[in-house]
Amino acid sequence: MxxxxxxxxxxxxxxxxxxxxxxxxxxxxxxxxxxxxxxxxxxxxxxxxxxxPPVEIQMQHYAFLLDDELFDRAYERLRERGVTHWADPQMRRPGEINHEHGGRGVYFKDPAGHAVELITRPYL
Missing domain, CATH: 3.30.720.120 (Signal recognition particle alu RNA binding heterodimer, srp9/1)
Structure with a gap:
Protein backbone atom coordinates (compact mmCIF):
# COMPACT_ATOMS: atom_id res chain seq x y z
CA MET A 1 0.00 0.00 0.00
CA PRO A 53 1.00 20.09 25.51
CA PRO A 54 2.74 20.90 28.81
CA VAL A 55 5.40 22.91 26.95
CA GLU A 56 5.56 26.22 25.11
CA ILE A 57 3.87 25.90 21.73
CA GLN A 58 6.12 26.37 18.71
CA MET A 59 4.46 27.81 15.61
CA GLN A 60 3.70 25.29 12.86
CA HIS A 61 2.32 25.76 9.35
CA TYR A 62 -0.83 23.97 8.19
CA ALA A 63 -2.14 24.31 4.62
CA PHE A 64 -5.57 23.13 3.49
CA LEU A 65 -6.74 22.64 -0.08
CA LEU A 66 -10.38 23.76 -0.45
CA ASP A 67 -12.75 23.91 -3.38
CA ASP A 68 -13.78 27.41 -4.49
CA GLU A 69 -17.13 27.34 -2.71
CA LEU A 70 -15.67 26.31 0.67
CA PHE A 71 -12.86 28.88 0.25
CA ASP A 72 -15.50 31.60 -0.27
CA ARG A 73 -17.40 30.55 2.87
CA ALA A 74 -14.22 30.17 4.96
CA TYR A 75 -12.84 33.53 3.81
CA GLU A 76 -16.14 35.22 4.62
CA ARG A 77 -16.06 33.69 8.13
CA LEU A 78 -12.50 35.00 8.63
CA ARG A 79 -13.58 38.48 7.61
CA GLU A 80 -16.77 38.39 9.71
CA ARG A 81 -14.74 37.43 12.79
CA GLY A 82 -12.11 40.08 12.17
CA VAL A 83 -9.28 37.56 11.79
CA THR A 84 -6.16 39.33 10.53
CA HIS A 85 -5.10 37.74 7.26
CA TRP A 86 -2.58 38.22 4.49
CA ALA A 87 -2.12 37.35 0.83
CA ASP A 88 1.49 36.26 1.46
CA PRO A 89 3.39 34.23 4.05
CA GLN A 90 5.69 37.19 4.78
CA MET A 91 2.61 39.10 6.02
CA ARG A 92 3.27 42.12 3.81
CA ARG A 93 -0.16 42.24 2.13
CA PRO A 94 -2.73 42.46 4.96
CA GLY A 95 -6.45 42.15 4.26
CA GLU A 96 -5.90 40.54 0.84
CA ILE A 97 -5.93 37.12 -0.80
CA ASN A 98 -3.56 35.93 -3.51
CA HIS A 99 -4.18 34.43 -6.95
CA GLU A 100 -1.18 32.10 -7.10
CA HIS A 101 -0.99 28.78 -8.98
CA GLY A 102 -4.17 29.51 -10.92
CA GLY A 103 -6.29 29.72 -7.76
CA ARG A 104 -6.67 31.74 -4.59
CA GLY A 105 -4.98 31.64 -1.20
CA VAL A 106 -4.92 33.33 2.17
CA TYR A 107 -2.72 33.16 5.30
CA PHE A 108 -3.73 33.79 8.94
CA LYS A 109 -3.04 32.59 12.50
CA ASP A 110 -5.17 30.12 14.45
CA PRO A 111 -6.03 30.61 18.17
CA ALA A 112 -2.73 28.96 19.24
CA GLY A 113 -0.63 31.12 16.89
CA HIS A 114 -0.04 28.53 14.15
CA ALA A 115 0.24 29.78 10.57
CA VAL A 116 -2.68 28.52 8.49
CA GLU A 117 -2.95 28.67 4.70
CA LEU A 118 -6.08 28.05 2.65
CA ILE A 119 -5.60 27.44 -1.10
CA THR A 120 -7.90 26.49 -3.96
CA ARG A 121 -5.26 24.94 -6.25
CA PRO A 122 -2.39 22.64 -5.27
CA TYR A 123 1.14 23.85 -5.87
CA LEU A 124 1.99 20.82 -7.99
Whole structure:
Protein backbone atom coordinates (compact mmCIF):
# COMPACT_ATOMS: atom_id res chain seq x y z
CA MET A 1 0.00 0.00 0.00
CA UNK A 2 1.37 3.48 -0.82
CA UNK A 3 1.89 5.95 2.00
CA UNK A 4 -1.02 8.28 2.75
CA UNK A 5 -1.46 11.00 5.32
CA UNK A 6 -3.51 9.79 8.31
CA UNK A 7 -3.42 12.34 11.17
CA UNK A 8 -1.58 15.16 12.86
CA UNK A 9 -1.62 16.60 16.36
CA UNK A 10 -2.08 20.35 16.52
CA UNK A 11 -0.74 21.84 19.76
CA UNK A 12 -3.35 24.11 21.31
CA UNK A 13 -3.62 26.53 24.20
CA UNK A 14 -7.27 25.42 24.50
CA UNK A 15 -8.01 22.26 22.50
CA UNK A 16 -11.78 22.86 22.48
CA UNK A 17 -11.37 26.42 21.17
CA UNK A 18 -8.91 25.32 18.47
CA UNK A 19 -11.09 22.39 17.38
CA UNK A 20 -14.11 24.72 17.16
CA UNK A 21 -12.10 27.23 15.10
CA UNK A 22 -11.05 24.59 12.54
CA UNK A 23 -14.45 22.84 12.55
CA UNK A 24 -16.27 26.07 11.73
CA UNK A 25 -13.67 27.29 9.24
CA UNK A 26 -13.22 24.01 7.32
CA UNK A 27 -16.74 22.69 7.89
CA UNK A 28 -15.05 19.57 9.29
CA UNK A 29 -16.91 16.73 10.97
CA UNK A 30 -16.50 16.06 14.67
CA UNK A 31 -14.86 12.71 15.36
CA UNK A 32 -14.76 10.59 18.52
CA UNK A 33 -12.29 12.10 20.97
CA UNK A 34 -10.24 10.29 23.60
CA UNK A 35 -7.61 10.96 26.22
CA UNK A 36 -5.93 14.33 25.71
CA UNK A 37 -7.31 14.75 22.16
CA UNK A 38 -10.26 16.60 20.65
CA UNK A 39 -10.62 15.25 17.11
CA UNK A 40 -11.98 16.38 13.75
CA UNK A 41 -12.34 14.28 10.61
CA UNK A 42 -11.41 15.58 7.14
CA UNK A 43 -11.87 13.84 3.78
CA UNK A 44 -9.89 10.72 3.01
CA UNK A 45 -9.93 9.70 6.68
CA UNK A 46 -7.48 12.41 7.78
CA UNK A 47 -7.80 13.17 11.48
CA UNK A 48 -6.90 16.50 13.09
CA UNK A 49 -6.17 15.96 16.77
CA UNK A 50 -5.98 18.95 19.13
CA UNK A 51 -4.06 18.64 22.40
CA UNK A 52 -2.69 20.95 25.08
CA PRO A 53 1.00 20.09 25.51
CA PRO A 54 2.74 20.90 28.81
CA VAL A 55 5.40 22.91 26.95
CA GLU A 56 5.56 26.22 25.11
CA ILE A 57 3.87 25.90 21.73
CA GLN A 58 6.12 26.37 18.71
CA MET A 59 4.46 27.81 15.61
CA GLN A 60 3.70 25.29 12.86
CA HIS A 61 2.32 25.76 9.35
CA TYR A 62 -0.83 23.97 8.19
CA ALA A 63 -2.14 24.31 4.62
CA PHE A 64 -5.57 23.13 3.49
CA LEU A 65 -6.74 22.64 -0.08
CA LEU A 66 -10.38 23.76 -0.45
CA ASP A 67 -12.75 23.91 -3.38
CA ASP A 68 -13.78 27.41 -4.49
CA GLU A 69 -17.13 27.34 -2.71
CA LEU A 70 -15.67 26.31 0.67
CA PHE A 71 -12.86 28.88 0.25
CA ASP A 72 -15.50 31.60 -0.27
CA ARG A 73 -17.40 30.55 2.87
CA ALA A 74 -14.22 30.17 4.96
CA TYR A 75 -12.84 33.53 3.81
CA GLU A 76 -16.14 35.22 4.62
CA ARG A 77 -16.06 33.69 8.13
CA LEU A 78 -12.50 35.00 8.63
CA ARG A 79 -13.58 38.48 7.61
CA GLU A 80 -16.77 38.39 9.71
CA ARG A 81 -14.74 37.43 12.79
CA GLY A 82 -12.11 40.08 12.17
CA VAL A 83 -9.28 37.56 11.79
CA THR A 84 -6.16 39.33 10.53
CA HIS A 85 -5.10 37.74 7.26
CA TRP A 86 -2.58 38.22 4.49
CA ALA A 87 -2.12 37.35 0.83
CA ASP A 88 1.49 36.26 1.46
CA PRO A 89 3.39 34.23 4.05
CA GLN A 90 5.69 37.19 4.78
CA MET A 91 2.61 39.10 6.02
CA ARG A 92 3.27 42.12 3.81
CA ARG A 93 -0.16 42.24 2.13
CA PRO A 94 -2.73 42.46 4.96
CA GLY A 95 -6.45 42.15 4.26
CA GLU A 96 -5.90 40.54 0.84
CA ILE A 97 -5.93 37.12 -0.80
CA ASN A 98 -3.56 35.93 -3.51
CA HIS A 99 -4.18 34.43 -6.95
CA GLU A 100 -1.18 32.10 -7.10
CA HIS A 101 -0.99 28.78 -8.98
CA GLY A 102 -4.17 29.51 -10.92
CA GLY A 103 -6.29 29.72 -7.76
CA ARG A 104 -6.67 31.74 -4.59
CA GLY A 105 -4.98 31.64 -1.20
CA VAL A 106 -4.92 33.33 2.17
CA TYR A 107 -2.72 33.16 5.30
CA PHE A 108 -3.73 33.79 8.94
CA LYS A 109 -3.04 32.59 12.50
CA ASP A 110 -5.17 30.12 14.45
CA PRO A 111 -6.03 30.61 18.17
CA ALA A 112 -2.73 28.96 19.24
CA GLY A 113 -0.63 31.12 16.89
CA HIS A 114 -0.04 28.53 14.15
CA ALA A 115 0.24 29.78 10.57
CA VAL A 116 -2.68 28.52 8.49
CA GLU A 117 -2.95 28.67 4.70
CA LEU A 118 -6.08 28.05 2.65
CA ILE A 119 -5.60 27.44 -1.10
CA THR A 120 -7.90 26.49 -3.96
CA ARG A 121 -5.26 24.94 -6.25
CA PRO A 122 -2.39 22.64 -5.27
CA TYR A 123 1.14 23.85 -5.87
CA LEU A 124 1.99 20.82 -7.99
Missing amino acids: PATFNHTIIASKDRQESARFYRDLLEAAEAPSWGPFTNLQLDQGVLLQFAE
